[in-house]
Amino acid sequence: xxxxxxxxxxxxxxxxxxxxxxxxxxxxxxxxxxxxxxxxxxxxxxxxxxxxxxxxxxxxxxxxxxxxxxxxxxxxxxxxxxxxxxxxxxxxxxxxxxxxxxxxxxxxxxxxxxxxxxxxxxxxxxxxxxxxxxxxxxxxxxxxxxxxxxxxxxxxxxxxxxxxxxxxxxxxxxxxxxxxxxxxxxxxxxxxxxxxxxxx
Amino acid sequence: xxxxxxxxxxxxxxxxxxxxxxxxxxxxxxxxxxxxxxxxxxxxxxxxxxxxxxxxxxxxxxxxxxxxxxxxxxxxxxxxxxxxxxxxxxxxxxxxxxxxxxxxxxxxxxxxxxxxxxxxxxxxxxxxxxxxxxxxxxxxxxxxxxxxxxxxxxxxxxxxxxxxxxxxxxxxxxxxxxxxxxxxxxxxxxxxxxxxxxxx
DNA sequence: AAAAATTGGTTCCACAAGGAATTGACTGTC
DNA sequence: GACAGTCAATTCCTTGTGGAACCAATTTTT
Numbered sequence: 524x525x526x527x528x529x530x531x532x533x534x535x536x537x538x539x540x541x542x543x544x545x546x547x548x549x550x551x552x553x554x555x556x557x558x559x560x561x562x563x564x565x566x567x568x569x570x571x572x573x574x575x576x577x578x579x580x581x582x583x584x585x586x587x588x589x590x591x592x593x594x595x596x597x598x599x600x601x602x603x604x605x606x607x608x609x610x611x612x613x614x615x616x617x618x619x620x621x622x623x624x625x626x627x628x629x630x631x632x633x634x635x636x637x638x639x640x641x642x643x644x645x646x647x648x649x650x651x652x653x654x655x656x657x658x659x660x661x662x663x664x665x666x667x668x669x670x671x672x673x674x675x676x677x678x679x680x681x682x683x684x685x686x687x688x689x690x691x692x693x694x695x696x697x698x699x700x701x702x703x704x705x706x707x708x709x710x711x712x713x714x715x716x717x718x719x720x721x722x723x
Numbered sequence: 724x725x726x727x728x729x730x731x732x733x734x735x736x737x738x739x740x741x742x743x744x745x746x747x748x749x750x751x752x753x754x755x756x757x758x759x760x761x762x763x764x765x766x767x768x769x770x771x772x773x774x775x776x777x778x779x780x781x782x783x784x785x786x787x788x789x790x791x792x793x794x795x796x797x798x799x800x801x802x803x804x805x806x807x808x809x810x811x812x813x814x815x816x817x818x819x820x821x822x823x824x825x826x827x828x829x830x831x832x833x834x835x836x837x838x839x840x841x842x843x844x845x846x847x848x849x850x851x852x853x854x855x856x857x858x859x860x861x862x863x864x865x866x867x868x869x870x871x872x873x874x875x876x877x878x879x880x881x882x883x884x885x886x887x888x889x890x891x892x893x894x895x896x897x898x899x900x901x902x903x904x905x906x907x908x909x910x911x912x913x914x915x916x917x918x919x920x921x922x923x
Numbered sequence: 924a925a926a927a928a929t930t931g932g933t934t935c936c937a938c939a940a941g942g943a944a945t946t947g948a949c950t951g952t953c
Numbered sequence: 954g955a956c957a958g959t960c961a962a963t964t965c966c967t968t969g970t971g972g973a974a975c976c977a978a979t980t981t982t983t
Contacts, residue, residue, distance in 0.1 A: 560824065561813060562809070562816050562820050563823075565812045565813045566812055566824060567903060570812060571873060571876070572877055574883070574884060574896060574899070575876070577896075577903050578778040578782055578785075579782050580906075581778045583826055584906055585779075586779070587826065609762070609766070613765045617932095618932070619930085620760060621762070623760070624762050624763040626787065628970065628972080630971070630972085631969085632932090633932060634970085637933090653930090653931085655930065655931045655978050656930085656978095673771060676772045676775070679775075680772045680774050680775050683905075684774060685905065687898065691901075696774065698887065698891055699774070699777045700777065701887060701891075702883055703780055705883075705886040706784055706883065817962095819960085827940090827941095828940065829962075830962085831939085831941070833963055834963090853948075853949070853960095854947085854948060854949085855947070855948050855949070856961055857962080
């Protein structure tokens, strides 16, 4: 998260990489050669939830710089760029759908949509049949933002995958796909319920 | 991730799963059989940054429920539990180290440490040599929290990995390790710089 | 056909979390 | 040995974000 700002820059926070023993020896030895603090080492390699630790770490190291750049370059908050990115993937989607799929609160999306519209990056068109919902779509300006940003996102992914051979990438992709797919069968998210008020 | 609250419950937000083509056909067909909204489908399978999309998704689906449960069960915010978890991994660490490694702001950590201390979950011991820093450690109560929570974290990871055979898990672990390791060589994070003030 | 329930989107409000500035402790330099 | 620079931790201030309440459009129930 994490990772950018607004009028008063405010890091979108990290909250991506923290939890999560690797079958020991997979790379721990390699890593220890690095001048890396002992704790980060422990977090990644002596963690009872090593798999989780690793994808959390990847998410952090991926999102952090990219959204930071988006903020700097376009003055857009993470959530706002997510909307643009979403529309590029599926034009005419509604705010609710983005909310459901990305797990951002719907009011947060409402704000992002409003601002993007004001800035001229997207257009809203209320459905003639169900006048509650409005279909969103990218304006040329919005598409331009996307066009400029995409290469960065692709490049960083490329960079991260660089140490892997083509076959390895395929394998990694397939394995992760398998995991993701199975999660859909278990069933889609379900926003966490209002937790008990904290006692202190 | 997302995902929990405080006095006034406040989701720690999603911001984990949004961006990120898969070599097409890896599982897209499989997924389309699911009653899954078109958009989420597009996000995961027709995304120019498919790898990123997938680990972001995994992070979301992992952190979301777990930290939600932590909040409900212990009344602890994500960051607070992260501290507990970190101390279980490496006792006697300092707040700064956790901050550096997890990319949470240091004042955020300061608050978490303060509260955890007040609740009796951790103890702080100022270094005799350098009296600026204080070494943190888990109290029995704090360790109890960890002991109770850990199985949940492990279990969800298990559950996520369930569709994979043992060999596949090894492979996935190794490949992800390779990627993570390479990121250390590139060099450790570096907090994003203050972005330009947004113009609107 | 009216009332009740649901849903997309918005507004209000409270709070958690980050940036900047501060304090107190240490290190290095001349 | 004082002065500047650094660093861990904290406090202050601002703002982004989520929950709850709300509105309006739609659907379902009786």
